[in-house]
Amino acid sequence: xxxxxxxxxxxxxxxxxxxxxxxxxxxxxxxxxxxxxxxxxxxxxxxxxxxxxxxxxxxxxxxxxxxxxxxxxxxxxxxxxxxxxxxxxxxxxxxxxxxxxxxxxxxxxxxxxxxxxxxxxxxxxxxxxxxxxxxxxxxxxxxxxxxxxxxxxxxxxxxxxxxxxxxxxxxxxxxxxxxxxxxxxxxxxxxxxxxxxxxxxxxxxxxxxxxxxxxxxxxxxxxxxxxxxxxxxxxxxxxxxxxxxxxxxxxxxxxxxxxxxxxxxxxxxxxxxxxxxxxxxxxxxxxxxxxxxxxxxxxxxxxxxxxxxxxxxxxxxxxxxxxxxxxxxxxxxxxxxxxxxxxxxxxxxxxxxxxxxxxxxxxxxxxxxxxxxxxxxxxxxxxxxxxxxxxxxxxxxxxxxxxxxxxxxxxxxxxxxxxxxxxxxxxxxxxxxxxxxxxxx
Numbered sequence: 001x002x003x004x005x006x007x008x009x010x011x012x013x014x015x016x017x018x019x020x021x022x023x024x025x026x027x028x029x030x031x032x033x034x035x036x037x038x039x040x041x042x043x044x045x046x047x048x049x050x051x052x053x054x055x056x057x058x059x060x061x062x063x064x065x066x067x068x069x070x071x072x073x074x075x076x077x078x079x080x081x082x083x084x085x086x087x088x089x090x091x092x093x094x095x096x097x098x099x100x101x102x103x104x105x106x107x108x109x110x111x112x113x114x115x116x117x118x119x120x121x122x123x124x125x126x127x128x129x130x131x132x133x134x135x136x137x138x139x140x141x142x143x144x145x146x147x148x149x150x151x152x153x154x155x156x157x158x159x160x161x162x163x164x165x166x167x168x169x170x171x172x173x174x175x176x177x178x179x180x181x182x183x184x185x186x187x188x189x190x191x192x193x194x195x196x197x198x199x200x201x202x203x204x205x206x207x208x209x210x211x212x213x214x215x216x217x218x219x220x221x222x223x224x225x226x227x228x229x230x231x232x233x234x235x236x237x238x239x240x241x242x243x244x245x246x247x248x249x250x251x252x253x254x255x256x257x258x259x260x261x262x263x264x265x266x267x268x269x270x271x272x273x274x275x276x277x278x279x280x281x282x283x284x285x286x287x288x289x290x291x292x293x294x295x296x297x298x299x300x301x302x303x304x305x306x307x308x309x310x311x312x313x314x315x316x317x318x319x320x321x322x323x324x325x326x327x328x329x330x331x332x333x334x335x336x337x338x339x340x341x342x343x344x345x346x347x348x349x350x351x352x353x354x355x356x357x358x359x360x361x362x363x364x365x366x367x368x369x370x371x372x373x374x375x376x377x378x379x380x381x382x383x384x385x386x387x388x389x390x391x392x393x394x395x396x397x398x399x400x401x402x403x404x405x406x407x408x409x410x411x412x413x414x415x416x417x418x419x420x421x422x423x424x425x426x427x428x429x430x431x432x433x434x435x436x437x438x439x440x441x
Contacts, residue, residue, distance in 0.1 A: 015048070022067065023060045037071045046079050053083065062087035082112050089124050094131075101132045106143040113151060126155050130173060137179040146186045153194040163198050167191070171202055174209075181236045184210040185243045192247050200291045203247050204300060210240050211303055237307055238266045244300075251290040252281070254297065257304045257316040260323075264312040267330040269339060275327065279320045 018036050045068050052061035062084060069080035081104065088096050101109065109132050116125035129152045136145055160166040174187055188206040191199040214236045245258040259278050263271040308314060313326040328336055
């Protein structure tokens with residue numbers, strides 16, 4: 001209360017000469033200006049800036065607000081930065097606004113724009129919000145970007161009455177600048193939430209552009225067959241495919257292709273169950289409910305086909321019974337064992353596991369050619385001429401060969417996996433159809 005009375009009394013007094021020199025651009029001793037700014041309360045400086053702006057002295061208010069927002073005693077108050085941006089916008093200095101937003105923190109930017117919206121200055125809020133988004137996209141920053149993009153969509157929707165005009169503004173903003181992959185995904189999600197089905201063509205374009213600008217991995221350490229294999233693994237592909245499956249979920253074919261492609265790039269049990277649920281949806285749920293042209297759908301499906309490794313054997317038109325063996329081959333041995341245990345407990349069909357050699361397999365070995373001094377795995381006689389050998393997971397056996405290894409867990413398309421060390425006692429006599437032994441190169 002005492003501070004307020006002091007401000008009211010000081011506001012009625014003549015302004016110090018140093019401030020008059022500052023407004024006229026005649027201040028030469030900046031140390032004197034700094035001393036006076038340190039002494040004046042922030043509330044009093046706010047009153048003076050508001051008074052100048054209310055009386056039409058926009059340039060003077062802009063000058064005083066700029067000094068205050070850069071001074072240590074007053075920089076914490078967002079009012080001075082808001083007033084400085086408002087004066088720049090009223091003066092038509094849009095380039096200076098784009099330069100000034102670089103010095104604003106993302107959280108402060110959010111509240112500054114919200115304050116402009118609360119005051120009814122939607123055009124001003126849209127200008128500042130667009131300028132900050134362009135700056136973030138150019139610098140590759142992601143701080144509060146999801147909230148800022150959602151805020152921009154809400155403001156632009158209020159400025160542009162029709163959805164078509166709003167989508168045109170969004171397309172111009174996204175295509176004429178340089179957003180990164182995550183920026184495009186956040187933008188597509190915000191447009192889908194704000195506009196709805198009318199935004200599907202633009203959402204599809206944003207997702208396709210995210211795939212295009214995502215650089216594939218060509219490092220031989222991660223992709224040994226990069227010079228020969230044209231299948232490029234994209235770093236952000238799983239995240240892009242997740243957004244595509246959610247935003248375009250009304251189109252069953254695109255949704256199924258997205259989930260299959262995501263599984264082929266990064267196979268795990270969670271994605272396995274998602275693909276199982278999607279492919280087993282009833283026919284009445286399937287359909288093309290997305291507002292996309294035939295040309296756009298063809299481009300999306302073609303892009304998804306290019307992202308899938310050629311050796312995965314997965315295709316959206318395959319049934320679940322056809323997909324299951326190929327998907328099991330892409331899982332790690334530990335994941336297959338866990339999934340097999342779940343099937344056994346639920347009394348589900350386990351024939352697909354036997355096809356890839358998850359369960360113990362029987363191998364026929366000729367009796368006379370077995371060495372006498374070497375250790376032999378578990379043996380049970382079947383007749384006078386042959387013996388049936390059960391290969392276990394002990395250290396002595398070669399064990400099942402996983403169809404993936406090393407970097408293949410990240411979706412890389414490798415050539416034939418390296419074979420483990422052979423057991424000299426049975427390697428020359430195992431059956432050719434055993435799933436546990438790789439073929440000769």
